[in-house]
Amino acid sequence: MSLFSLAARVYWEDTDGGGIVYYANYLRFLERARTEWLRSLGHSQQELAQTPGILFAVAGLSIEYRRPARLDDELTITCEPRADRATVMHFAQRIYRAAADEPVDDRRRELLVEAEVRVVCVAARTLKPKRLPDFLVAALALERS
């Protein structure tokens, strides 16, 4: 299984008066990585909202803040998805302080954040749970093998 990862930079918009990234804003970085993982499978959320008419809603998450990220830091956000039930995906995600071109398994990278995110596939119109589309079921099966 290859771990999906995304690089991002910390800008002023992400920080707060404590000089570090505001605790809610790490969730934005986590979401970007999940979105780019989906795009890496060939699908955008705009398109999936049209056909087959689905959205992904975060149902719950837990997050541990290990070390603060600061202005100008280069972050690597990782994303390990797995299917849970027919309508639910789990993502184990981490944020490291690390340049994008460093190997993702470099042990010198500093772990900043660890999170578990539960995402439900819902019908775009009704927001009711709906089965994951086949391309996701296939991708998540591959992840597992």
Next chain:
Amino acid sequence: MSLFSLAARVYWEDTDGGGIVYYANYLRFLERARTEWLRSLGHSQQELAQTPGILFAVAGLSIEYRRPARLDDELTITCEPRADRATVMHFAQRIYRAAADEPVDDRRRELLVEAEVRVVCVAARTLKPKRLPDFLVAALALERS
């Protein structure tokens, strides 16, 4: 004409690593005041998006940052609307450092931000310009008199 004003508090989410409110976030305070002015006329934007099917889109703005707001500051955001053309409203807006219960014309209040915001009424479906609804035309006429 009575000047509309809204009180708001500065929280961590509004600040950046410089210890002051992030420059984009003043636009959130300005929008809250415009929304509450509209609500003071008896209308919410959710409801207007349904009937008669209109949204308000900011078409342009200019803003001057006089002094920075800081964590825990109490702000007063003012809002002076006027009609421009059949489809456009202008808002002269100011943000003061001031407790909500201080008189709005208190000269000791510190002026932090001044802005001019141009808002277009558009059809919710097509996003094309649409005439302002009658209740707004009436309210804006009152403002002028």
Next chain:
Amino acid sequence: MSLFSLAARVYWEDTDGGGIVYYANYLRFLERARTEWLRSLGHSQQELAQTPGILFAVAGLSIEYRRPARLDDELTITCEPRADRATVMHFAQRIYRAAADEPVDDRRRELLVEAEVRVVCVAARTLKPKRLPDFLVAALALERS
């Protein structure tokens, strides 16, 4: 023990393209309630950062999203603090869709979000854990009794 609660309104800034509050932004509402609880004890974070030189850093949290909040919703955010160790507070927090003047134990209120937030008291300079100040220890002891 009296449950602390804060009222807040959902504005455009809080929503995302799905028409509901963006999942990270609920954390902003939670933080506002914790900040106002602290202020209700007579202390602001600006002041505590000066004397005795402490900040409160979120060390971890879990959150369950039950139902989405929407534009114009009135929210009530509750906050039940308890001391954990000498340097750590836990907050059980909930967000309801509910007008500010409805009784906080009204069973008709819709529960939108439940969260557990772990907050560490740290030295403002070094960001290293520091004992909770006496006024907080006293307040948290009262909560328990």
Next chain:
Amino acid sequence: MSLFSLAARVYWEDTDGGGIVYYANYLRFLERARTEWLRSLGHSQQELAQTPGILFAVAGLSIEYRRPARLDDELTITCEPRADRATVMHFAQRIYRAAADEPVDDRRRELLVEAEVRVVCVAARTLKPKRLPDFLVAALALERS
């Protein structure tokens, strides 16, 4: 003169309930481009805040919203700086809907936003205006020639 440009993607965090990018959030994209232009000159803001102890504060701006950006859009943000006075820079900035690998002068690109941003160099401690550092004066002179 070479026009500086930065590519960025629109994520859920940037959109609002109208399905388009929230009007304040374009200012975040504009700031990212100014920050990366500075970095392209070999300097980060963290470092400049230490030595020679300066920050850049936005003193005012005007912005015109031509067309809305939407979820998943690829944006190109441009940045044309010029010195104004000894302590002030002006940035003419534009946001296009355009993939990063399209030529920056492609006429088919859709112009979404135009802005003029006035930035003051201030002392990090006092927030009082301070002369632009030599490397910036030199870079801005080059831009002009």
